[in-house]
Amino acid sequence: MPLLGKPDPNQAKAQEIADRIVTVLQDAAEIDGRYATALRKLNTNGTLDQTDWADVARDMKDVRAAAGKHFSEDKIPKGKSPKENAEWWARLSQAEQDEHVALHPASIGALDGLPATVRDQANRLVLTQDQTDIEQRLRYIEAHEPKQYERRTRGQWRVRDEWKEWKKEKERVAGIKTGIEALQDRFVNTTTKGLPESFLLSFDTNGRGHAVVANGNPDLAQHTAVYVPGTGSRLEKIEDGLGRSDKLWRTSTALAPDQTISTISWYGYDAPQRVKQDASHSSYADDAAPTVNQFFSGLHASHAPDVNQHVTAVAHSYGTTVVGSAARQGNLEADDVVFAGSPGVQVGRASEMDVPKGHVWNEHAREGDDDVGDWGKYVHGHREGLDFVIPNDAKFGAQQMDTDTEGHSGYWDYTEGKNGQPGKPSLSIENQGRVIVEQYGRVKLK
Known part of the structure; x- marks a missing residue:
């Protein structure tokens, strides 16, 4: 009991506790x-x-x-x-x-x-909130453009470093905004595009942004294909990857209509953005490799135990280097690997790709039509004496699939439809689809 006229020394502490409660x-x-x-x-x-x-x-x-x-x-x-x-x-x-x-x-x-x-x-919640934040951030940036030029000696002018940084950040944020809008459009219009339900498996706005989107639930799919893009890929351009993933789903589903199929656009790494300055470095692939292995392992960990699972990695250009580095550094949990337009995959033999013998497949556009491997091999190929081995070479041991498309990016082309009829898949993408649904005997080889 406190003394008369003296405050209780514990009263303030008790009141603080009560207030917190x-x-x-x-x-x-x-x-x-x-x-x-x-x-x-x-x-x-x-x-x-x-x-x-x-x-x-x-x-x-x-x-x-x-x-x-x-x-x-x-x-x-x-x-x-x-x-x-x-x-x-x-x-x-x-x-x-x-x-x-x-x-x-x-x-x-x-x-x-x-x-x-x-x-x-979870990722839809993040996407929706980040869209608001990115839009606000872009408005703020646009409203606070710094002075562009400054006077140098002898009447000369130059662009200020502060303005260059402002422009760089504005382009980065605007690019993320474009990518988010492409994702939202996909989710809203999935049904009208004749595609299965979309699943946002990963999303963030770090750097140039990242996202992983699945057509169909991979946990319930009998066949899952993961498309890994190459140089220049970023959230701003995810619509390109979504389009290729869509075509892979349509092609594979037409080949095996009684099977459940999921195709995934994996924009989950920081890809090189410039061909000459960036794509000659292996660091982008080496940094991404553990994330690739983690993702493929996750597909197995979350898959329904009562459904058979077959997983194919479909990699393009520098994306093939990423997948090759993943196999070199760890364990790539895929059943088949398809390379298209590869500059080299850091290993010299198909047997080093962590898949069964005969399950590494390669596409190279007709002679002289895709020269990425011609120069890329000296950076990303496996050196053997004076030679550099890439998936295009016979000694690598990949199954060389026939192609009928042109250029470095035509491997997913469809023919143009006539008289209102839908286009047909090229042989290049149809061969990929046959691998995805395990119709190996129907794959056309060179």
């Missing part, structure tokens, strides 16, 4: 309301439209702001294998899983090994 309870009430509303929308089994996603993302952002001081991301695995990630997720209750998606969507969406439906849900 009141704050927590108030936050909890706010969290519960927003959280319940958002979860009701999230649990509608994929019927959300773009407006719904915006509402959910806004609610979840408010929930995270209120809950951030009470909940942490410490329990989410970091640096674990996809198998360990999958096991961790399976141990959580439904309520715990919902909380992680709601409070930490970026971390959950990035975890290889988690179900495609979960990653899609």
Whole structure:
């Protein structure tokens, strides 16, 4: 009991604790309301439209702001294998899983090994919120353009370094905005394009941005193909990869209409952007390789155990170097590998690609029509004395598929339709489709 006239020394401390409890309870009430509303929308089994996603993302952002001081991301695995990630997720209750998606969507969406439906849900939240942030960022940049020129001696002028940096950042942010809009258009118009449901397996706006998009659920697919692009690929140009992935899905599905197929556009690495200055360096491929192996391993960890699984890596140009580096550095968990327009893959034999004998396939446009391998081999080919071996060479040991397309980027061409009829797949892409659905005996070789 305090002495008469003397304040209780513990009273202030007790009041502080009481105030904290009141704050927590108030936050909890706010969290519960927003959280319940958002979860009701999230649990509608994929019927959300773009407006719904915006509402959910806004609610979840408010929930995270209120809950951030009470909940942490410490329990989410970091640096674990996809198998360990999958096991961790399976141990959580439904309520715990919902909380992680709601409070930490970026971390959950990035975890290889988690179900495609979960990653899609988490990454759609991130995408929708980041779209707003990117649009605001671009408006701010455009409104704060610095002075472009400065006077030098003798009346000469030069472009200021500050303006150059401003322009570079403006182009980067504008490019990300373009990529996000392409993704949103894909999600809105998937059905009208005659494609299966889309799944956003990865997304971020770091650097030039990254995204991984699947046509169809790879967890339930009997055949999955992963398209790995080459030089110049970035979020801004993901529409190119989506188009090729779409054609792979249409071609493969037409060849095996009774099979379930998923095709994936893997824009998950920092690709070289300039041919002469950047693509001659192997560092881009070497840095990306562990991420490639992690992703392919994740496809196996999240796949339904009662469905047979066959996975094909389809790589183009510098993307073939990325896939080759992945096999060289670790274990590429693919059943087949298809190379197109390869400048070299860092290994000298198909037997080093981690797939069964006879399951490395190569496409090279007709003689003189794709010269990437002619100069690329001296950088990315496997050196043997004075020689440099790439997948185009007989000694490499790949199955050389016949092609009927032109140029370095024509391997996914369709013929142009006439009289309102759809175009037909070229032999180049049809051969890829036959590998994807394991119709090896129908592949036309050179």
